[in-house]
Amino acid sequence: MGATQRVLLGVSGSIAVYKAADLARRLMDRDLDVQVAMTHSAQRFVTPLTFRALTGRPVLTSLWSESQEIEHVERGYDADVLLMAPASANLIARLANGLADDVLTTTALSSQAPLLIAPAMETNMWLHPATRTNVSTLKSRGVVVIEPTSGALASGRSGLGRFPETQDIVQATLAALGTRSSWSGVVLLVTAGPTFEPLDPVRGLTNRSTGAMGIAIADAAHARGAEVHLVLGPTALSPRSGVHLYRVETAAEMLAASEAIVDRADVIVASAAVSDFRPASPSVQKVKKTSAGADTLPLELNPDILTALAARRRAAPGGARATIVGFAAETSALEKHAKAKLAQKGCDFVVANLVGPDRGFGPQETEVLLVSKQGPSEPHGPARKAEVAEFLLDRLRPKEDKRS
Ligand code: C5P
Numbered sequence: 001m002g003a004t005q006r007v008l009l010g011v012s013g014s015i016a017v018y019k020a021a022d023l024a025r026r027l028m029d030r031d032l033d034v035q036v037a038m039t040h041s042a043q044r045f046v047t048p049l050t051f052r053a054l055t056g057r058p059v060l061t062s063l064w065s066e067s068q069e070i071e072h073v074e075r076g077y078d079a080d081v082l083l084m085a086p087a088s089a090n091l092i093a094r095l096a097n098g099l100a101d102d103v104l105t106t107t108a109l110s111s112q113a114p115l116l117i118a119p120a121m122e123t124n125m126w127l128h129p130a131t132r133t134n135v136s137t138l139k140s141r142g143v144v145v146i147e148p149t150s151g152a153l154a155s156g157r158s159g160l161g162r163f164p165e166t167q168d169i170v171q172a173t174l175a176a177l178g179t180r181s182s183w184s185g186v187v188l189l190v191t192a193g194p195t196f197e198p199l200d201p202v203r204g205l206t207n208r209s210t211g212a213m214g215i216a217i218a219d220a221a222h223a224r225g226a227e228v229h230l231v232l233g234p235t236a237l238s239p240r241s242g243v244h245l246y247r248v249e250t251a252a253e254m255l256a257a258s259e260a261i262v263d264r265a266d267v268i269v270a271s272a273a274v275s276d277f278r279p280a281s282p283s284v285q286k287v288k289k290t291s292a293g294a295d296t297l298p299l300e301l302n303p304d305i306l307t308a309l310a311a312r313r314r315a316a317p318g319g320a321r322a323t324i325v326g327f328a329a330e331t332s333a334l335e336k337h338a339k340a341k342l343a344q345k346g347c348d349f350v351v352a353n354l355v356g357p358d359r360g361f362g363p364q365e366t367e368v369l370l371v372s373k374q375g376p377s378e379p380h381g382p383a384r385k386a387e388v389a390e391f392l393l394d395r396l397r398p399k400e401d402k403r404s
Helices: 017-029 040-045 048-055 071-078 089-096 103-110 123-127 129-140 166-177 212-223 251-262 305-315 334-345 385-395
Strands: 006-011 033-038 081-087 115-119 149-152 158-162 187-192 227-232 244-247 267-270 277-279 299-301 323-330 349-354 366-372 378-383
Touching: 006 017, 006 103, 017 033, 017 040, 017 048, 017 081, 017 166, 033 040, 033 048, 033 103, 081 089, 081 103, 081 166, 089 103, 089 115, 089 129, 115 129, 115 166, 123 129, 123 158, 166 212, 166 385, 187 212, 187 251, 187 305, 212 227, 212 385, 227 251, 251 305, 267 305, 305 323, 305 334, 323 334, 334 349, 334 366, 366 385, 378 385
Parallel strands: 006 033, 006 081, 081 115, 187 227, 187 267, 227 244, 267 323, 323 349
Antiparallel strands: 149 158, 277 299, 349 366, 366 378
16 A cells, blocks of 8 residues: 555634534544644634644644744645635635635645535525636636535524535545555446336336435445446436446346446445336336236246346356345344345345335435344444445455555
8 A cells, every 4th residue: 555645634714614623533534644724714613722633733724833834835745635624615715716825725826736625604605606606716627626515504594505524525535535445446336226127118116215325335435446337227316426337227137237247346236126026028008097907917036136146256257256245125123134145145245224115215314234244243323325335345345455
């Protein structure tokens, strides 16, 4: 592995400064070296001492303190990435206009490292034409804008402008750094989402899966440097990162798309909710209310994609080293069913979760039990799916370390 990568974390004046303290820790958890710089207004919300204690490094606070005079230039040259989080409307305006009136903006001008900003402000400030123009200017220069989210704001109002989730900021930072990790260069195949099995040209059998968990795993692995192939059933969701994406509809299409990649896969994660059955002979024409036989629906079994992929991968060169992960969505007896599935389907791990109409599906939080061939089961959550994805990637390390 190369030398530790350095992040210059620029903190500007927003109530979200307190979240930047946690962000600094989460970046350090990823083995990054974090140097904090603060604006004057940021220091009115949280003292530099907080960041100094967290990072173990003196915080850059002024261009003019005797010991720090040229630090900004040094730090600017040193940093592998500059991350302004939270970025206030004022900081965004100063960056867009190329000002060099404090440590953050001067560092931004003197550095050639990628610049990321994670804005946090009131909705009206974020939507103001001046801010819109400044953000577009920064984007046109290649600055990565980690979009603010919608929700409760410091003012008590609710709207767009909320500081992005820490996990998303960490992921964007890792992606900008192209971090060399144990996932770097690893070929990951993920199946995700529901399948849709046509009955006729307009109707079909499907389920409640949205693909959110598999998409989160794909995005997180991409940020860690993996070569990710995501085979995704019909869903309104999309991956945010540049993974290889194959949109499919039926189980047969999902299997075919996966088979094209599986022999190269170091890790296979089958998170798709595949229809067990499909209509045996879908009608070419729309079935009419009056059609004879409309009261019965002859079905046939779909292939078990995970079982097929696991068997094929194990038989191909290097198959013993591949890591194969299944999912088990259950409504009861989670661990028992998950253990049975480990053996049945030839998996190294099964990620089990309880599901129902009000839990498990969609972009909300989830709670999983990671069941492995060796070792005890490990629960995780409730947590956001992006966070659960990081937990899973930490545990499902590829068997062979591919670091160069
Ligand atoms: O047997 P069950 O559907 O409960 O198993 C769930 C696991 O098997 C998941 O990993 C799912 O993606 C996979 N599976 C599959 N093809 C099927 C059915 C399930 O890949 N036809």
